[in-house]
Amino acid sequence: MESGTGFEAVHPDLRDASVFLTGGASGIGAALVEAFLRQGARVAFFDRADASVAVEEMEARTGNRPLFVQGDVTDTPALMAAIDTAATAHGPVTVLVSNAADDTRHDAQEMTEAEWDACLAVNLKPYFFAAQKVAPMMEAAGGGAIVNMSSGSYLMGVPRLSAYVAANAAIMGLTRSLAREWGGRGIRVNAVAPGWVMTERQKALWASPEAVEKHSQRQCLPELMQPEDIAGGVLFLASGAARMVTSQMLVIDAGVSVTG
Known part of the structure; x- marks a missing residue:
């Protein structure tokens, strides 16, 4: 992610915020870690892949070093311990992604x-227990x-992803249930x-030229x-700019899905 592109809003209340993120070693997760680092947040992330090189690269690009804890989200005690490590290093977690x-x-x-x-152990269970912890x-x-x-796969009912789609619908x-239950706690x-x-x-496994062309037309x-x-949508929802936004889903898919 390059700074100074004109697309990166600044959220002052995220500076020094204690942020914990799961799956931050690559892909969308890595982009989110870097986006929070650029806001000046104190970021910790948890991933089963070795992200030691990525940490060095992120620090070089942003001037802000994330805390990386290696582990598997299907190991709930390890995930809980990682959140404790983040809170010890950065203060109580106030943003969970x-x-x-x-x-x-x-x-x-x-x-x-x-x-x-196994699918639900990765794609659903850690979401609940991480939230419960923080x-x-x-x-x-x-x-x-x-x-x-x-x-967005659950909005479209993508085939060959039934368990994954079910987890994402869940x-x-x-999200809606916790928003209702915990809103009174701030x-x-x-x-x-x-x-x-x-x-x-995606590019290595599924993004064939034919598949990409078909999807881009949608x-x-x-x-x-x-x-x-x-990143921009996640930063917004994490920040005070969204202080009265809760129990919502923000679709970022270039207009494939229709909601509302």
């Missing part, structure tokens, strides 16, 4: 119970913001549903989406 996901394709007819459980910190700090990364339900809970973003994973804006295109 749950982003870690696995969109591996599968044939619904052939999917096993173990594969179903909620008391946010309440004690006077409030906070949770941004759950869902997916993320929106979870905690806002929203979701972002990205469309097809051209991450390195977009109102024909330009292919990049990870950085998601």
Whole structure:
């Protein structure tokens, strides 16, 4: 992500905010980590991949070094410990971005119970327990913001992603329920549903020229989406600019889906 492009709004209240993000080593997650770093936030992120090189690169680009904790979001005690580590280093977490996901394709007819459980263990369970963990910190700090990364795939009912789509639909339900339950504690809970973003994973596995051409024709804006295109919406929902926005889903998909 390049600074000074004219597309990066500044949210002063995010400076020095304690931000925790899951899945920040690559793709959309890495773009989000860097976006918060550019705001001057104190950012910690949790990922199973080794992000030590990415940390150095992010610091070189932004002048702000993130805290990286390696681990798997399916290991709930490890995730809880990582949040504690972040809070010790940066202060109580007041912004949580749950982003870690696995969109591996599968044939619904052939999917096993173990594969179903594994999909939800990555794509849903950590969203709840990370939120549960940070909620008391946010309440004690006077409030906070949770941004759950869902997916436009559930709005479109994309085939060969039945468990993933189900998890992302559930993320929106979870978002609305927590927003209602925790609003009195000063905690806002929203979701972002990205469309097809051209991450390195997507380009390597599924973004054939034919598939990309077909999808771009469904977009109102024909330009292919990049990870950085998601950052502005997440920063907005995390910031005081969205202080009265909760229980909502922001779709960032270049106009593929119609909501409202």
